[in-house]
Amino acid sequence: MQSRALRSGAVALGAAMVAALALAGCSSGGGQDGPTTLNYTIWDQNQEPALREAADEFENQNPNVDVEITVIPSKDYWTKIQTQMSAGTGPDVFWVNGPNFQLYASNGQLAPLDDTGIEAGDYPESLIDLYTYDGSLFGAPKDFDTIGVYYNKALFDAAGLEYPAAGWTWADFQNAAQKISDPANGVYGTAAAPYGQMTYYNTILQAGGEIISEDGTTSGYDTPEAAEGVQFWADLIENGSSPTLQQITDTWPGDTFSSGKMGMFLDGSWAAGTYSSAEAIADVIGVAPLPIGPSGENTSVVHGLANAASAKSENLEMAKKLAVFLSGEEAAGIQAKTATVIPAFNGTQQAWVDALTAIDAQIFLDAVETGAPLPISKNTTAWVPVEEDYIKQILSGQIDTETGLKDLAGEMNDLLAEE
Amino acid sequence: MARLRGREAAPRRTAAQLSRGRAWWALLFIGPAGLGLAVFYLWPIIRGIYLSFQDVGPFGGETFVGIDNFIEVFAEPDLGRALLNTLLYAAICLIGIPVAMIVAVLINTKGLKGRGLFRVLFFLPVVTMPVAVALVWRLLLNVDYGVLNLSLRAIGLPGVAWLSTPVVNMVVIAIVGIWMGLGTQIIIFTAGLQGIPDTLIEAAELDGAGPVRRFVSVIVPLLSPTTFLLSVLSVIASMQVFDLIFLMIDPNNPAQSQSQSLVSLFYAKGFLQHDLGAAAAIACVLLAIILVLSAIQFRLQRRWVHYE
Amino acid sequence: MSESTSVMTRERAPVAVREPAPVTTPRRARRAPGKPLTWVYALLILGSAVMVFPFIWEVLTSLKTLSGASSVPPQILPDPFTTRAYTKVFDTLPFWNLLGNSILLTVIRTLGQVLLCTMAGYGFARFHFRGKNVLFIGFLAVLMVPGQLFLLPQYEIIRELGLLGTIPGIALPGLFSVFGTFLLRQFFQTLPMELEEAARLDGANEWQIFWRVMLPLAKPGIIALTLLTALWSWNDFLWPLVVSGSVTSMPLSVGLSLLTDLRLRDDALLMAGALLSSLPMIVVFLVLQRQFIQGIAFTGTKG
CATH class of the missing domain: 3.40.190.10 (Periplasmic binding protein-like II)
Structure with a gap:
């Protein structure tokens, strides 16, 4: 009876130890050999299906990459990104907007995309300006809005x-x-x-x-x-x-x-x-x-989001490639059809207008001409x-x-x- | 048992022997939890106090700035306003205690049928998720189609913007807070009531005291230790109010900046304005206030709490 | 031996441990005068109505259409009656996934906390070593500290462990509790020394004494802590909000806030979501109400 008591006690303690070790163990070996996982964080659930489709396409083209999409409710988005970034665990690729862009770019949180082959001429000039800091492009324009x-x-x-x-x-x-x-x-x-x-x-x-x-x-x-x-x-x-x-x-x-x-x-x-x-x-x-x-x-105020790659990403090159891909022609085409946001990639906007049959959506594109950028500072x-x-x-x-x-x-x- | 008793004559080990062996056992028992508590609770306090003397950059990077953070938060009007709001909230929450006491006495009335049902009904909000509570009450309090305003209008009174009028919204949220916590307080009072010997109440009854007299002159004084405990707990908890305010006051609420509690201010400083040093300073101020209030309550206790 | 002790204590109400409940001489069967009792019923029914009305309104609203939920004058009963809000909850949220996370988190945190707090509570109650009181007071100070102060440092630790966005990461700090340790210490202190002494003289070691003698005696305290921890874990909001990255590790409390982020507000949907998320804990409460109530009463008398 005594030995049984001892054993049951030892088992309980042992189980706790094993659990603790398992927890610690999990932390050190985070999938070294498996495919590279990139985290892509966004705040709009409505856009997730289209972006998932675009991410699948990226996975097809890059067989060793897994793209995982995280949606954070918009009201918690920046709080959470900031906490994660200062903790060094931010996403690999994430949405940035005008008001927050310069804070992240000026603090070295974003990776410059200049060497990725992205063409400024493919996007509206105002958006390229918006996401350029100190002469480098830090965000691939994803969409715009008026x-x-x-x-x-x-x-x-x-x-x-x-x-x-x-x-x-x-x-x-x-x-x-x-x-x-x-x-x-x-x-x-x-x-x-x-x-x-x-x-x-x-x-x-x-x-x-x-x-x-x-x-x-x-x-x-x-x-x-x-x-x-x-x-x-x-x-x-x-x-x-x-x-x-x-x-x-x-x-x-x-x-x-x-x-x-x-x-x-x-x-x-x-x-x-x-x-x-x-x-x-x-x-x-x-x-x-x-x-x-x-x-x-x-x-009208003109603004738009960009896909940015975190400077702290462990797979920096792949993250940059993903950010640019998600703002590229293919991804823009997929997004346009869903009638959610106006894709930033020039030439894909008409598909967005066409998808909105009930209204004359052209007025939103026309507003860009006479528009002014969203007011921002550092x-x-x-x-x-x-x-x-x-x-x-x-x-x-x-x-x-x-x-x-x-x-x-x-x-x-x-x-x-x-x- | 008999076997055990037979052993009592055996020479006891000396206290010293006992304690040396037992120290290892103590470590075994306390060690795992002690380690976790030290890492996840004691260390964060030290780190929090440390941070209150640092200027923390938006993405990390700490520089020592002495008491600058404290000077900064005291210089801004926000802190005073948040303190007043928090004290108002805490004060209103205290009203829940006498209400809970009365309900507890009513539920424990002799001969009452359906006691279990009443207890369950009053306890229901306690087991409901705060997020769900906030959602439901926001619907009830909606200016345009909330049941409360529609009822007021039905009897010819104007509706009230419950959640977007400064002060009014703190009162309303405190009432929701009371609604959420009443069940717990009722049960603790019930436990206290069961500790009151029947004979005392019966004696009062024989003296010709009616139910109200009995309540005021026998039950209230005898429950005072419970009342004291609940008021200390209530003040500590309500000084830390955050969830309900966070969930019920939207960022686009015109009264938002006037409806912050100390912890809301802490959250805004630390997680919205990314000023961790100032946030830590606010948390330290809050800690000091809670300690002072608890000390005051323990002081005053002598005046009104009757221990047998 | 352990058999007999547990039988001895099994039937005792936890509240009675410190000060035995008033001897249960049948209370004098007093014929309550009719009138006061009517008042008591009236007041209690009124009070219960205030407590329950929000729930009733929640249920009714969840069964309304989008426009029915916000119509003026209000619909009392849903017209037309529809369960589309519930269907929409399952369409919008990965509900079963969130539910699974909530259950898993609650089980891990409850088991862990109860085991660790019971051991530590026993340790503090029954062992004496240098610095014990200092250590204990240090832990008690934690109870006074606003919980939000812990948030960032705890987050840093979870990050260092590489556990962000994982169930173990959300669960870890919740395995430990000062409150639980304090509660169980208070409990163990009220237990008589005799049984322990007797077992020790019988040659039992400390673990055996704890496991076979003291633990059964502490059952009321353990049940109280179990239910309180489960309740807290189920409803916990801010910490999982900060640590969980995506729906894969999110509990219901956080997932529910996704519903408020839809572009068009749908009150019926919000109410259906709120109801579905709260329901599991409400059902557990209704089934175990006696234990819940004794648990709360217990913390009130020991705390």
């Missing part, structure tokens, strides 16, 4: 309005928004979503202002033009054409729009597929270019939260536009000075 006005024909008909069309103005927009609004029945003309890229960046540019100086060193918020661009949205909330910011917080306006209860909504080309297949509005959806502002322009993520905080306070009526923007410009300039 902003348009999605509208609901049924609500326009009901209000006896003409549909928005190229050449329409701020006044037309404001008028339509007010006519369509019927807050008592939960119907709104539009929504002042507190996201610069979708709303106030565009109107500030259309008013002739700027968010940040071209060299990325000073804030543009302390100008009358910027104030005009922000006030545009504050007015829409004020006169009931838009839900209040509190309502927007609880119900994303895109959802209100897709349930048929919003007349117009400014959103990116990335959402075209989602809206045109949303049950309640699929038959009545239309898209129009942005309205023309006081400056006489209907400027450490964009440092001032964007401050900016968003002030804008939210202005839009929710906690501070007036003039004071708010003056304070915002001051704080933003302080942060830019630190860069």
Whole structure:
């Protein structure tokens, strides 16, 4: 009996030891001889199927490589990438965007792609510029996006309005928004979503202002033009054409729009597929270019993602090859057909337009011509939260536009000075 | 047993002999857990305190900066606001304790049928995933189509932006916090109630005390050790509130910057603004505050807690 | 011998260990006056309604259509009644995979923590060595520290071990618990020394004493810790969020947040997902409710 007790104790302890050793063992020998595994991290589930298809193609061409795709929800994406990178365990290839690109490039986290045979001429110039740092290209442009006005024909008909069309103005927009609004029945003309890229960046540019100086060193918020661009949205909330910011917080306006209860909504080309297949509005959806502002322009923010290879990848050459491949013609062709985002590779965009049969998606491509790049600086993520905080306070009526923007410009300039 | 008793006469080993052999056994028992606790819990504290005196680059790289991080976080208005929010949250959560006590007494009323069912119903939120709790309550509290606002409107009152009005949202989230934790507190009170001898209550009853009198003058004082324990635990836990705020206040919430707790601020500094040094400094401040509050509670304990 | 001890303790409620429950003389069968009891029922039913309403609404909403879930005035009962949200959960999430991860993580962390905490708790309760108190107080200080402080250093350690994005990596820190060690130490301290002494005189070594004599006696404490650890592990959110790389190692709690990231919000889908993720633990609770409740009560009286 005693020896049995001893044995059972020893077995339990032994099992624990073995488990501990096994854990430790796993860590050291991580598949040395097997195929090379590359991790590709993205944030949009909707794009995963197409990218999986492209990755399969890459695996066919490179038999000894396994591509594993990780999707991290967008709100956790940068937190997680940053934690992983500082821990030295980041993905081999991952998506970068404008606001975060320079932080990663300037800190030596990305591998230059200049020697991979990627041709700058295959991509829109603005995207090549966006992902060039210190004369080297660090991101292979994957897609681009512009902003348009999605509208609901049924609500326009009901209000006896003409549909928005190229050449329409701020006044037309404001008028339509007010006519369509019927807050008592939960119907709104539009929504002042507190996201610069979708709303106030565009109107500030259309008013002739700027968010940040071209060299990325000073804030543009302390100008009358910027104030005009922000006030545009504050007015829409004020006169009931838009839900209040509190309502927007609880119900994303895109959802209100897709349930048929919003007349117009400014959103990116990335959402075209989602809206045109949303049950309640699929038959009545239309898209129009942005309205023309006081400056006489209907400027849209142009932005796009890139595939970047981590400088710390253990299979650096293969990672660079994958990043470029995923932004190349073949992968772009696969993506275009799914009507998710506009591929950046020149000549593949038409397939995207064609895939969106319900709407005139061409307006998103046209917007590139008159567009302006997304405002960024070396450490964009440092001032964007401050900016968003002030804008939210202005839009929710906690501070007036003039004071708010003056304070915002001051704080933003302080942060830019630190860069 | 009889066999054992027969041995009692055998000479005992000396204490010294005993302890020398036993030291190895102690190591065997404590060693595995002790090692893990040291590596995964003690070391991180030391490292955290160390980091609070470092400037950490966005991708690593540490330089000693003395107390600069502390100066930085104290200079910003965020810390004060987060502290007030956290204290407000903690204060409201304390209201859950008397509520739990009353429910515990009600559930333990003699002659009550369906006691088990009530206990289960009050305990249900405890076993529900916080992520799920946040999702459900966000739906109930929705400005436009949440049940709460729709009910208010139905009786002619205006709806409230529960989660995007500063202060109001902290109160609301604290109430959800109470809702989640009530079951646990009820059960601990029930255990405390079972420790109260029936004779005391019966004596009070014979003295002609009604149910309310009995509750106030017998049960409340006798439960005070439990109440004390729960209030200490509640304060420690609510000073660290994060999950619910993180899950219920979206980044696009206009009140977001005014609705941070100390830990939310820590998370924002460390994981969103990538300033690990400042984040570690905030965690150290939080640690100090929790220690002070616990010490105050232990001090005050003498005034109102009756141990038998 | 161990047989007799375990029989002796098996029937005792854990709460009763320190201070035997009030002697169970049949409580005086008091004819409760009707009126107060009515009040008690009224209050309790009202309270239960507040506790349960969110769950009922969760279930109802999960059975509605996309527009039905957010209609004004609200639909009380789903109209039309549809289970499409559930189908969509399985289409959108690798649900079975996530469920498997949650179960695996919970089993590993619970078994590991219970074994290690029981041993260490026993060690701290029954052995005396120089520096023990200092060590113990050092560990207790951990209880005061906000958990988020551990996050980054723990992440660094898991990275050094090469375990990021793996189930063992997520599980490892959770194998150890100061709270569990403290709980079991408190428990072992309340157990009488006599049995131990007797077994020692009988020639049993320390492991035998622990395994055959003390462990059966500690059953209530062990059950309490098991259930609390399982509950904590199932619901744990921030740590797996940071460490799990992809759905291959993600538990349900983290996977659920993928549903909130869809471009169009679908409240029915969110509710269906929330319900399906919480359901396993709720079922375990309903089956083992007595043990759960005793476990919580136990921590309240020992903690």
